[in-house]
Amino acid sequence: MTAGDATDDAAPAHRRMDRPAGVAAREHESFPDALRAAITASGRSLESLRRRLEERGTPVSIATLSYWQSGRSHPQRSASLRAILHLEELLQVPHGHLLDRIGPRRKPFLPHDELTATRLPIDHPEAERALAELGFGSLHDVVDVTIHDTLDVDHEGVARVRTIRNVVRAAKAGAQRLPALLTLDVPSGESAQFQAVSGCSVGREVSRPTIGVFAAELVLDRPLRLGETAAAEHRVMLPRDLGSNQCIEYYLLREVTELVIWVRFSPERLPARVESYSDLAGTKASSPIRLTGATSVQHVLHRVGPGVVGIRWIW
Numbered sequence: 513m514t515a516g517d518a519t520d521d522a523a524p525a526h527r528r529m530d531r532p533a534g535v536a537a538r539e540h541e542s543f544p545d546a547l548r549a550a551i552t553a554s555g556r557s558l559e560s561l562r563r564r565l566e567e568r569g570t571p572v573s574i575a576t577l578s579y580w581q582s583g584r585s586h587p588q589r590s591a592s593l594r595a596i597l598h599l600e601e602l603l604q605v606p607h608g609h610l611l612d613r614i615g616p617r618r619k620p621f622l623p624h625d626e627l628t629a630t631r632l633p634i635d636h637p638e639a640e641r642a643l644a645e646l647g648f649g650s651l652h653d654v655v656d657v658t659i660h661d662t663l664d665v666d667h668e669g670v671a672r673v674r675t676i677r678n679v680v681r682a683a684k685a686g687a688q689r690l691p692a693l694l695t696l697d698v699p700s701g702e703s704a705q706f707q708a709v710s711g712c713s714v715g716r717e718v719s720r721p722t723i724g725v726f727a728a729e730l731v732l733d734r735p736l737r738l739g740e741t742a743a744a745e746h747r748v749m750l751p752r753d754l755g756s757n758q759c760i761e762y763y764l765l766r767e768v769t770e771l772v773i774w775v776r777f778s779p780e781r782l783p784a785r786v787e788s789y790s791d792l793a794g795t796k797a798s799s800p801i802r803l804t805g806a807t808s809v810q811h812v813l814h815r816v817g818p819g820v821v822g823i824r825w826i827w
Contacts, residue, residue, distance in 0.1 A: 543613035544583035653687035667780035669756035682736035696724030702751035712744035759824035764817030783825035792819035
């Protein structure tokens with residue numbers, strides 16, 4: 513079985529926003545002045561901004577924020593520029609209000625796809641179509657921060673339950689929906705069932721058992737404020753007549769802070785060999801995982817994506 517939960521760990525989709533009171537448009541305002549004015553108008557402390565940037569996967573120290581305000585240093589690396597994009601959201605200033613003031617000589621090339629969502633990292637038109645039917649296009653309302661994906665395999669070697677916990681942040685005010693996607697390499701003809709565990713409910717679904725594509729809309733317990741984070745957990749009860757499974761995959765649209773894939777085998781049937789694998793930015797890699805004395809294996813990655821990450825095994 514190859515299964516993936518479609519997520520978008522992209523930098524949030526930026527949109528025009530009104531300036532908060534006290535932030536006036538100054539065409540020739542320098543980057544330090546614009547940043548300092550926006551922080552003052554927001555009423556946020558540097559420690560608060562540091563925490564929120566870390567939650568979004570773009571950590572910046574208090575000292576660096578202070579240097580940027582004073583003009584002692586300017587953001588130059590791509591990671592720093594991504595942090596500026598998040599600062600624009602946290603400070604509720606228009607997209608480009610800070611970034612455009614860094615200056616062409618200081619501002620390195622920032623790829624366009626850092627600012628927008630993308631397609632699934634696999635060629636699967638039916639999966640894309642299922643997500644589109646649920647209203648999930650190229651940009652999503654929330655983006656993933658961390659993902660924990662657990663698969664339980666029974667004594668016959670058949671995957672029975674997949675449990676996924678996402679910590680997400682809102683890319684826009686009022687965000688409440690996130691997509692879930694499951695694809696099967698060898699369809700059984702039976703349906704999978706999405707079930708909410710905590711922090712969300714299951715909304716609309718698309719089920720195509722004959723081709724092994726299942727998608728669902730997960731609705732968070734409440735709408736989020738811009739930049740706010742929330743945890744949601746759901747499970748997928750897999751088709752009962754699946755054959756013996758040999759892999760699990762997670763599809764990453766963007767970089768996430770942490771991805772954990774955990775496969776739990778029945779003690780009555782353990783695989784002969786297990787390995788982790790990935791296809792990230794066109795680079796494929798694999799590594800053996802020892803199962804000696806254990807009944808489960810984990811693959812933990814930080815700052816990973818976009819691409820495909822998985823665990824596979826041989827009976």
